[in-house]
Amino acid sequence: GDSVTQMEGPVTLSEEAFLTINCTYTATGYPSLFWYVQYPGEGLQLLLKATKADDKGSNKGFEATYRKETTSFHLEKGSVQVSDSAVYFCALRGRTSGSRLTFGEGTQLTVNP
Amino acid sequence: NAGVTQTPKFQVLKTGQSMTLQCAQDMNHEYMSWYRQDPGMGLRLIHYSVGAGITDQGEVPNGYNVSRSTTEDFPLRLLSAAPSQTSVYFCASSFGQSSYEQYFGPGTRLTVT
Numbered sequence: 770g771d772s773v774t775q776m777e778g779p780v781t782l783s784e785e786a787f788l789t790i791n792c793t794y795t796a797t798g799y800p801s802l803f804w805y806v807q808y809p810g811e812g813l814q815l816l817l818k819a820t821k822a823d824d825k826g827s828n829k830g831f832e833a834t835y836r837k838e839t840t841s842f843h844l845e846k847g848s849v850q851v852s853d854s855a856v857y858f859c860a861l862r863g864r865t866s867g868s869r870l871t872f873g874e875g876t877q878l879t880v881n882p
Numbered sequence: 883n884a885g886v887t888q889t890p891k892f893q894v895l896k897t898g899q900s901m902t903l904q905c906a907q908d909m910n911h912e913y914m915s916w917y918r919q920d921p922g923m924g925l926r927l928i929h930y931s932v933g934a935g936i937t938d939q940g941e942v943p944n945g946y947n948v949s950r951s952t953t954e955d956f957p958l959r960l961l962s963a964a965p966s967q968t969s970v971y972f973c974a975s976s977f978g979q980s981s982y983e984q985y986f987g988p989g990t991r992l993t994v995t
Contacts, residue, residue, distance in 0.1 A: 812986030868913045868976050872924035
């Protein structure tokens with residue numbers, strides 16, 4: 770079945786540092802890929818998405834590129850801020866899954882001033 | 883729009899008790915779902931609904947019941963609570979099965995003693 774694997778956390782960075790959170794997936798065919806963010810005490814929010822190979826999703830300075838050859842969708846940001854502290858979830862939706870999402874385990878990011 | 887609302891925010895149950903977690907959305911979304919979030923395991927799908935009167939099981943449905951009598955509401959029932967059901971529960975909705983973005987509620991933190 771479908772699965773998503775994220776890099777283990779937690780991740781602690783200083784403000785303005787470069788961020789990478791790794792995500793790899795296993796799925797039949799070509800799924801759609803997502804990054805969701807969960808701020809403290811809140812529900813999940815869609816951060817960015819990519820629906821086909823080589824697509825780059827971007828939002829709020831975050832980027833991720835859909836790499837079919839490596840089955841990866843790594844999240845990057847060039848300069849993190851304290852306000853980026855949150856839990857980040859990689860997720861996929863299979864072509865035959867309707868709206869059903871498969872999530873990774875989540876990565877806790879803490880950014881210190 | 884209030885978006886997706888969930889009640890209660892927190893709940894403590896004793897083993898064997900029953901309760902209903904409420905979820906409502908005011909965006910006229912067809913698709914609604916329930917997830918549970920456990921440390922190190924990401925979010926796992928419990929039940930989902932593609933429209934009023936239609937529900938189906940997700941990845942971890944045992945011990946939970948759902949119904950969808952209206953488009954707006956999608957309650958989750960725990961028939962006989964067990965400590966293994968201690969978790970954070972999220973309700974989500976989207977326009978339809980092909981919609982890319984799911985909207986999440988703020989969550990209900992349930993503890994079963």
